[in-house]
Structures are given as structure tokens and as C-alpha cells.
Amino acid sequence: MTSRASRLFFACLLATAFFPLAVGAQVAITKTVGEARHIKTATYEADVAADGCLTSLVVKGHNLLKPGMDISRGAYCYQHAVLSLGKVQQPNDSTVVATADGKPTVKYEFAGDSIQIEITNSTAAGLQYVFVLDPALNVVGGGQGEMLKTPARQAWADSAWFDGDRVLQVSGATRIWGPWHGNTNVIQADIAPGQTRKLTVHLSLASADQIARVARVQQGKMMEPDMVLDSPRERQVFQRHTKAAGVVRVSGRIGIKEPRADVLEAHLAGKSAEGTELPDTWQPVKLEPTTQSFNADLSAPAGGWYVLEVRAKAGDKIIAQAKIERVGVGEVFVIAGQSNSTNYGEMRLSSHSDLTASFDGDSWQPANDPQPGTHDHSTGGSPWPAFADEMVRRFHVPIAIASTGHGGTSVNAWQPDGELFRHTLTRIDQLGYLGFRAVLWHQGESDTPMASDEYFNKLANVIHASNRSAGWEFPWFVAQVSYHSPQEAKVNTTRDAQKRLWAQAIALEGPDTDTLTGDNRANKGADIHLSEKGLIAHGKLWAEKVGPWLEKVLARNKSD
16 A cells, blocks of 8 residues: 555546546447357457456457466466356346356456456455456556556555556556566455455556656656655565564655655554554654655564554655555564475465565565565465464464575575575575574475485585575574475485484474375375475474474563
């Protein structure tokens, strides 16, 4: 979400900067093949296919969606796979409803220049409604007024997408992310079990001024709002320093040049993990008068989500302000290793708790698969939503994941002179000193032919070098990992090396994931990667190791 001033900016971006193609245009819906529907207005044409997916959204002869690429159906429900909602009905002249037994319901309400999409998740698991956009939509606006080249990853609920003079606006989503399969961007809306979510799609033409602004963005220039917050970002989690408390870093700059601010204040609101309401006070923040920039740490109790407001004043007048709806003080974990640490699971998982986040090095978003920020850009499922859910249940604070791994890699590829080490260290540096709790390492399947001493020495080198390079000591958890097949579920040379790292206090004891056999593995137990059941079990195994250790750590620093 955005500040009041930013919302005004974005409203201007979405409304006055554009003009609708046709106001109050009539909607004509015709039945095509089977249960499919074709919708036509003076603004756009659209198709709801026989499986309930919105497969086309055509403006001035160009489909703004991208169906037919990999699994894409254009705009559709995804729950481990694309959901086919084969019961398509038309209750009135402007509405199409798609559903199926035991599956969600999607209601499309078509108007002259807009579509209201209402998704009701009546299932027992989370799902996503996604829009896969044509790459011709190559600039996106949103957030605090930013406009970016696509593909882009941001935790934006509202976004405006540009293709020439065509504009597609979507409100009510969870995030945007890409690239997917090249340079494709995705809009994702998460729907929890039992939840109904409403999305608004609006179609318009850009004004000449707006087209010029988009051109400047395409040339590498940014539009700047009245206040820019570099920190925190929406849904950011700050690592707590004690069981009870941490700090929220507030940094940024005032974008307007005149009048110049002379006072800057910040306000945190919400309830701590203990249920205590934060005091209703504004805290002064030091403002650099020449650059109009600021950087401060605000003390905050563990918990969240908190609402952060920042305002700048010239005299008694507020001249700039910003607002972040979700910021937390909790636990952050960096993930590294090979495929079973990234997104190679048979099914994507979604977090059942709202108190989870994933960090890709730039933006924060709900901890739903595929995990962003991995070096391999994998797109399947991971154990981390299940791990985060378990940790939230145990500690009642926001839990964040920063996943950095790459599938199929040997410990050789992770040595300090390599790209993978640098990738993970970059994420560590982005989180900063004391900015996360621990690294969770899951790797070893590729190294079962390696001698035990060699694996031990090479992984120990990675661990020691990461601490030296970062400039501070942080723990690594190392899992027991050597599974190859049902016939070769455990390889003792690799497992012994991992145990020696624990015994010599180089690493902490991670879970024994070689125990995940049978239907915990994908492809009916024949795969090295994990099924949906296995991913959930994997995440819980990690929580069973990390949780008790963390409780002891928090008990030790309780009075710090």
C-alpha cells in the first residue's frame, strides 16, 4: 500500500492521466464452443474459455494476456496446477460464473471498460489467481508512485501496465513478479482457504503526457513520488535482537524540491507479539537538510504486522508523507543449497499464515511458492511455506525466508571464488549485520561419490568464508542429505561428513531429510524431489530442528 500523497499520485496515474475508451458501453456476451463465452464491448473483447479461464483480453486488436505459454491460460486459478472450472454459467447479461465440484468459484462481471473478478476459495488449501501478461506491456506503475521497466518483482496490490497507448490496470492483487519464461510478467493474487478476493481490471488509453512519461521510463529514467522510502519495504521483516525487541530501519528521501522540510517524524502502530498496543506517539527522525534524506533506527517490540507512517513538515504544514501497511520484527532465515532447497517440488505450497514473507534481494512478498531470489529461477514447490507456518505457530512473530540456492549443484560450485557463493553473500549483505538468524543449508545429493573428508573440508570452507566475508559470525544449519532413489536412500560418506560438521561445532544439526521416502517423493516415490506431502514434511522437519534451538537462544538473550 502507499501513503496518502502516493495514493493521490497513483490515483492520478490511473485516472486523470488516462481516458477511458468507452464510458457506459454495452456488454455483449455470446456463447461459443461448448460452455465458452466471448465478451465484446466498445472498449475490449475477452474470452472466458470452457474451463473458466480468462484466455484473452483484447484492446485495439492486441491480446494483453499471454495464454498458451507453458501452463499459462492467460488469467486463471492455480492450485498445484491450473484449475479447470468446467461448469460455466451466465446468470445475467453481464456476468459469467465458472466453478466445478470441490473447486473454487470465479465470477466475472463485465462492464464497458472494466471487469470485476471475484474468486471464492471453498477448498482446504490456498490458491492463486494469476494474470500472465504479454511482454509488450513493458512498463508498470504502482507502489509509491514508481514506474518501472518490466519484468518487475514488487509487493504491489495495485498496478498499471503500458503497451503503447493501451493501459491495463489491476487492483486488489498480492504481488507482481517476473521474469517467468523469458521476459514475461505475472500478477498474482493469493486466496486463503475460505476467503473471497475481489480484483478490478480497468482498461483505458494513456494521454499524450503519460505516453511521454512511459517513454522516459523506457529510456531508464524513473518517476519519483513526493517521498521515497528505501526502508522499510512493504512486508519487510527485521530480525529481532532479543526475544522482546528489535529495530525498524527507516530511510529514504523527500522527492519534492520546494518547500523544503524542516521536521521529519515517524509513527509505528499495531500490537506486539505479546498483544500490547504500541504507544500512539510520533518519533523525531533526523533529516539531512541539504539532501533531504534520512536514515534512522526505530526501536520496536517483536511482532507485527505494524503500520509505519512517515511525514515531513515545513513549519506546521505536512508537505510529504509515506505509509507502509505491513512491517514486522521477527525471524529471518537465509536458504542455500541445491534443488530441494529451491523450487523443485512437485507442487507449489502457499503459506497459511499472513505473518510470513519472502525476500528476493529487492522486494518482500508472502512466502508462497515459487520462492523468489533463487539463483536458478526455479518455479516449482519448496518446503519453506510449511517451515514458515510452523515457526509462526511456535513464536507468534513474522517469519521471513531469503532463498538463494541452485538445483543440481555440488559443494564444489559453492566455493568462495564462485558465482553461487557470491549470490548468497549478496543476500546476506543486503540483510546486513545481525539482519537474519541463520543460514539453512540443504545440499549433498550431487556429492555422494565424493570422499567424506573432501566434502567435510569443502563445506567447512564455505561456512568459514561466509562469516569472514560478511564480517560477522552467524550460524549455519546443515541437513543430513544424500538421497538418490528408493534403492539408495542413504549414502554414509556424505552423511558422516555432515555429522562431523555438527560434532566439531562448525554447523548446527539440521533435519535428516533422507528419511523422506515413499510417497514423500515426487513421481509416486520415484523422484529425488519431493511431493506435496514431502514438502510439508520437509518444512516441519526444519522447524523441529530450528525451533528448539531458537527457544534456547531467545532464553539466553531475554534480558539483553
